[in-house]
Amino acid sequence: MGIELRGTAASPGIGLGTARTVRMPDLDFSAVPFRGETAEQTRLEEAVRLFLLRTEDMAQALGEELGGEAVGILTAQRMMLEDPALRDALRRAIQEGACAEAAVDRACGLFRDRFAGLEDPYLRQRAADIEDLRRRMLALLLGQEETDLTALPPDTVLVLHELTPSMTAGLDRDHIAALVAETGGAAGHAAILARALEVPAVLGIPGALDHIPDGTPLAVDGGSGTVLLDPDGRQQADFQARREHWMADRAGLEAYRREESHTADGRPIAVLANLSRPADAEAAARACAQGAGLFRTEFLFLDRAVPPAEEEQYRAFCQAADQLPGRKLVLRTLDIGGDKSASCLGLEPEADSFLGHRGIRWCLDHPDVFRTQLRAVLRAAAERPGLRLMFPLVDGLEELRAAKDLLAECRTELETEGIPVPRDLPVGIMVETPAAALTADQLAREADFFSIGTNDLIQYTLAVDRGNARVAKLYTPCHPAVLRLLRDILSAGRAAGIPVCLCGEAAADPRLTPLLLAFGLEEFSVSPPSILPLRRRLAVWTMEEARQVAREALERSAAQEIAAYLERVLRA
Amino acid sequence: MVSAKTRIVDPMGMHMRPAQRFVQTVMPFACDVTVLANGREVDGRSIMDLMSACLKQGMEIEIRCEGRREAECLQAAVALVESGMDR
Numbered sequence: 001m002g003i004e005l006r007g008t009a010a011s012p013g014i015g016l017g018t019a020r021t022v023r024m025p026d027l028d029f030s031a032v033p034f035r036g037e038t039a040e041q042t043r044l045e046e047a048v049r050l051f052l053l054r055t056e057d058m059a060q061a062l063g064e065e066l067g068g069e070a071v072g073i074l075t076a077q078r079m080m081l082e083d084p085a086l087r088d089a090l091r092r093a094i095q096e097g098a099c100a101e102a103a104v105d106r107a108c109g110l111f112r113d114r115f116a117g118l119e120d121p122y123l124r125q126r127a128a129d130i131e132d133l134r135r136r137m138l139a140l141l142l143g144q145e146e147t148d149l150t151a152l153p154p155d156t157v158l159v160l161h162e163l164t165p166s167m168t169a170g171l172d173r174d175h176i177a178a179l180v181a182e183t184g185g186a187a188g189h190a191a192i193l194a195r196a197l198e199v200p201a202v203l204g205i206p207g208a209l210d211h212i213p214d215g216t217p218l219a220v221d222g223g224s225g226t227v228l229l230d231p232d233g234r235q236q237a238d239f240q241a242r243r244e245h246w247m248a249d250r251a252g253l254e255a256y257r258r259e260e261s262h263t264a265d266g267r268p269i270a271v272l273a274n275l276s277r278p279a280d281a282e283a284a285a286r287a288c289a290q291g292a293g294l295f296r297t298e299f300l301f302l303d304r305a306v307p308p309a310e311e312e313q314y315r316a317f318c319q320a321a322d323q324l325p326g327r328k329l330v331l332r333t334l335d336i337g338g339d340k341s342a343s344c345l346g347l348e349p350e351a352d353s354f355l356g357h358r359g360i361r362w363c364l365d366h367p368d369v370f371r372t373q374l375r376a377v378l379r380a381a382a383e384r385p386g387l388r389l390m391f392p393l394v395d396g397l398e399e400l401r402a403a404k405d406l407l408a409e410c411r412t413e414l415e416t417e418g419i420p421v422p423r424d425l426p427v428g429i430m431v432e433t434p435a436a437a438l439t440a441d442q443l444a445r446e447a448d449f450f451s452i453g454t455n456d457l458i459q460y461t462l463a464v465d466r467g468n469a470r471v472a473k474l475y476t477p478c479h480p481a482v483l484r485l486l487r488d489i490l491s492a493g494r495a496a497g498i499p500v501c502l503c504g505e506a507a508a509d510p511r512l513t514p515l516l517l518a519f520g521l522e523e524f525s526v527s528p529p530s531i532l533p534l535r536r537r538l539a540v541w542t543m544e545e546a547r548q549v550a551r552e553a554l555e556r557s558a559a560q561e562i563a564a565y566l567e568r569v570l571r572a
Numbered sequence: 573m574v575s576a577k578t579r580i581v582d583p584m585g586m587h588m589r590p591a592q593r594f595v596q597t598v599m600p601f602a603c604d605v606t607v608l609a610n611g612r613e614v615d616g617r618s619i620m621d622l623m624s625a626c627l628k629q630g631m632e633i634e635i636r637c638e639g640r641r642e643a644e645c646l647q648a649a650v651a652l653v654e655s656g657m658d659r
Contacts, residue, residue, distance in 0.1 A: 072588065111624075118626060
C-alpha cells in the first residue's frame, strides 16, 4: 500500500501518472554585483524583451483555448512592464546603484504594496499579478529558466509549490494528468485556473515537494482531494477504471454544453446557475447556463471588517451580469443568520438560529444595511436589464410589502439624486418556509416570481435540523409532505401566471428530476458543475413518463418507500 | 498645453481594462498626459498610476496633454472616457 496525502479537492477528475516536481526557482540575488549603470540597464532591457516575447507567446497559446481571465492577466503584466511609472522606478533604482535584479525587486515591490493597500478588492487583487511579474523577471535575470511546461511527457502529474497564471498559460494540457500543489484553496486563483483547464487538481498539501520525489508514480483524485504515492497493481487498476469512466462521462457531457435544454419529447427547460462566489459566474458562462437563478449576495459580506459599500456591491452585481450577458440574473438580498454569519455585521448568537433572526427578518430590522444593498441593486439593474431582485425567507405578505416599500423609497431617493433606476425591476421571493408554501396563492398576487429553496423548506417542514447528526437521517426531499408542498407551490405559480424556479439542492437530485418535471417546473437552478449533468438527465424523460413516475411516487406514503422507488426508477 | 474636464461614466471606474484602453489611446500621440482627480496628479500613460488612483464612476477628472499633437490626443482621451471606456 502506498502513502496517501490529502489536500483540497480543487478540480474534479482522476489522474494517473508520474510526478514531475517543479521547484520554485531560487530568486536570491544578494550575491549579484553592480556592474555599472549602462551594463545593468542593458541587462534589464534584455530581460524585458524576453519577458514580453514569452508573455506574448503564452497569451496567444492560451487565447485560442481559454480566453478570459488568464489572458487578461498576461496582457496586464505586459502593459505593467511597459508602464512609464514602473520604468521610471526601475531606472532610478539602477541610477542609485542597484543591480537589475535589485531594481526589479524594489520597483515591483513598491507597486505591489501600493495595490495591496487599496480599498477596492478588485484592484487589491492586482498585487498578486505584480508579484507574479516580479518573480518571473527575477528568474529571467538570474538565468533561472522558467520551467518549460509547454512540452511534457505523456501522463505527467505536476507537483509544484504554487500554480501561477503565467504557468498555466504555457501548460502542455494534452499531457498533464493532474496537478498537485502545496498552496491554494478551493476558491483561489489556482483552483479556478485548474477547473478552467479541466485538469484534476489537489491543492493545499504543505510539504508536497518534500513528500513526493520526482518520478514517483501517482494516482490523483481531484474530486476527493487525495493523492496516492506508488499505487500497487490493484489500486492502479482501480484508478485506471475510474479514470476511463470519468473521461467517457466528460466526453458524453460535452454534447450538453449549449444554451438550451429540453426533455426527451422536446419541452424546453431552463437550466440556470447558483452563484455563491464571484468565480461562479465565469463557470456558469462556460457551462452555457441560461442565466443565474440565485446570486447569493452574502459572499460580499464574508471575511471582512466592515460591510461592503453601495459602490462595491453595485460593481459586483454588474460584473456578474456581464459574465452572463443578455441573460437573467436573480440577486437574492442578504440572507444572513441561521448557519451563515458575517463578522462585519456583528450578529448575536442565537439558541436556535434557524428559527431566529435571519433572512428578510434581519434585513428589515437593519434598514441601513438593507437600503445600501437595495440601492446597489437598483443602480445595477438600470444598466443591466437581466437583473431581478429576490427576498429570502419571506413568511407572508407583510414582509414582502415592507421590503417593497423600502425598495420604493430607495428608488425615489435615487431619482431625486439624478441617478438612473430601472423602469421595471421584477421582484420575487424565496418560497422556503411552510408558511409561504401554504399561502403561495396569496403571495403570487404580489410577487413577480417564486424561487423554491428546498434546503430550508425541507428542514422546516420536517422539523429536522440538518446540522444535528442525531436527526440528520430524517432529512429527505422524498417525504410526501415535501413533495406535496413542491407540487402545490408550482401549481399556485402556474395559476397566477408567474415563473417558478427551484434553486435548492433538490434541483440537482437525480431522483427528483421526473417529479419536478411532472409538477410543471420549467426552471432549474444548480451549482455550475451540476449544469451539464442535469441537462443530460432532463433529456432522458418524456413528460408522459415523468408524470407516470410522479403518480406512482405519490401513491406511496412513506418517505423511505418513495426514495426506494425513485432509486429503482433511476437504475432501470 | 491643452486641458479639459470630463466625468467617468464607466460603471466599473478606472479598472484594468479601461486603464489599458486609456493608455493605448493616448500613447500614439507621444504627448505628456496628466490626469487630475481627487486633488492628485497621475501619469495618463501609466496603467499602474491610473488604476491605483481609484477613479470611480461619477468622478470629475481633468485631462492635460502637452506635446506636438496635444489637441488630437486630448480629444481622443475625452472621447474615450465619455464613451464609457469598457464598451
